[in-house]
Amino acid sequence: MWSKIANRSLLTFATKQQVLYCLQVISRRSKTSCVGVLSAPFNKGQRRPGVKDGPTAIKETGVLTRLQEMGVVIKDYGEVPMDDKKAAPMSPTKGGGADVPLGPDGERNHTAVLTYNRKLASSVATVVKEGGLCLTLGGDHSIAIGTINGHAQANPDHQVVVLWVDAHADINTGASSLSGNMHGMPVSHHLREVKDKINRLPDKWPEPSISANHIAYIGLRDLDDAERVLLKDLGILAYDMRQVDKVGIEEVIRHCLEVLQPSGTRPLHVSFDIDSLDPAEAPSTGTPVRAGLTLREGLKIVEAARDTGFLKAFDLVEVNPELGLKGDALLTTEAAKAVLLAALAGRRGT
Numbered sequence: 001m002w003s004k005i006a007n008r009s010l011l012t013f014a015t016k017q018q019v020l021y022c023l024q025v026i027s028r029r030s031k032t033s034c035v036g037v038l039s040a041p042f043n044k045g046q047r048r049p050g051v052k053d054g055p056t057a058i059k060e061t062g063v064l065t066r067l068q069e070m071g072v073v074i075k076d077y078g079e080v081p082m083d084d085k086k087a088a089p090m091s092p093t094k095g096g097g098a099d100v101p102l103g104p105d106g107e108r109n110h111t112a113v114l115t116y117n118r119k120l121a122s123s124v125a126t127v128v129k130e131g132g133l134c135l136t137l138g139g140d141h142s143i144a145i146g147t148i149n150g151h152a153q154a155n156p157d158h159q160v161v162v163l164w165v166d167a168h169a170d171i172n173t174g175a176s177s178l179s180g181n182m183h184g185m186p187v188s189h190h191l192r193e194v195k196d197k198i199n200r201l202p203d204k205w206p207e208p209s210i211s212a213n214h215i216a217y218i219g220l221r222d223l224d225d226a227e228r229v230l231l232k233d234l235g236i237l238a239y240d241m242r243q244v245d246k247v248g249i250e251e252v253i254r255h256c257l258e259v260l261q262p263s264g265t266r267p268l269h270v271s272f273d274i275d276s277l278d279p280a281e282a283p284s285t286g287t288p289v290r291a292g293l294t295l296r297e298g299l300k301i302v303e304a305a306r307d308t309g310f311l312k313a314f315d316l317v318e319v320n321p322e323l324g325l326k327g328d329a330l331l332t333t334e335a336a337k338a339v340l341l342a343a344l345a346g347r348r349g350t
Helices: 002-030 049-059 063-069 110-129 141-154 186-190 192-197 225-234 241-247 249-260 295-307 328-345
Strands: 034-040 073-079 133-138 161-165 215-220 237-240 268-273 311-317
Touching: 034 049, 034 110, 034 141, 049 063, 049 133, 049 328, 063 073, 063 328, 073 110, 110 133, 110 141, 110 311, 133 141, 133 328, 141 186, 141 268, 141 311, 161 249, 161 295, 215 241, 215 249, 237 241, 237 249, 241 249, 249 295, 268 295, 268 328, 295 311, 295 328, 311 328
Parallel strands: 034 073, 034 133, 133 311, 161 215, 161 268, 215 237, 268 311
Antiparallel strands: none
């Protein structure tokens, strides 16, 4: 008899703990949030000009209106404009193509990329300081130089942690890059461990703000040899698609968040490249790679990030409506919309 009572007590205690946890999750999911939206129509980190139209194409899906209907408070801060002034070309260029100004190690449009990102960083910092989650719509992935820097600026006493969802590691330096395209270099600009390998602006901007244990990757499947070596040498947590298939997306997400440990003093920044999704889901992007994440897997990732309660910045990049066959741009922007609804409202569907 006493054992039955004891077992019942243990069951009651366990049930109470489970209910409390569920209520906390529900509270985080249902809490009306404020999202500050920035458009970053920047395309000089790579060679396909149409990516600058990504922010407009995503907005034209009606995603911001739909988020408002779901109870999310939206404040659109407008766009951080790109300076279109022509700089004198330099040659030869790295990786071929039209002549463009180069950085010390062959970084294409080096000064233009960093100057734009300094401006973007200031805007991101403003949004975060005003208490909102900062949503930045790109543009190519070089804009993450500015978004992560701005997030860190807004929280100087906190440690930003980054979940990077992408087919590519984007951790090249100018010296290691085969193409010179700076959309393949944003992560290295933030890492303290490679500080001396990065060519910065004359005043040393941007200063690095994260260490190797402050970033985790999901979705990798197209890496340069130098990137593989660097990821291994620094011990960065990086799940490629083979590993995702082997252990399952839920375990991958759990492990990444366990390592990143987002909290009130470790705000979470998700940088989501649309090419992390399989081209069947999102074909209109500049560097598609087959055998990627399904849209469902992508939604699970961003939902889990939201459910931490500590998601403070979100980038969505590399949507290029000029690329693909008829209907591809719509398919891609609708995938982007689904990702944003899941990340910012915890909802699936349209």
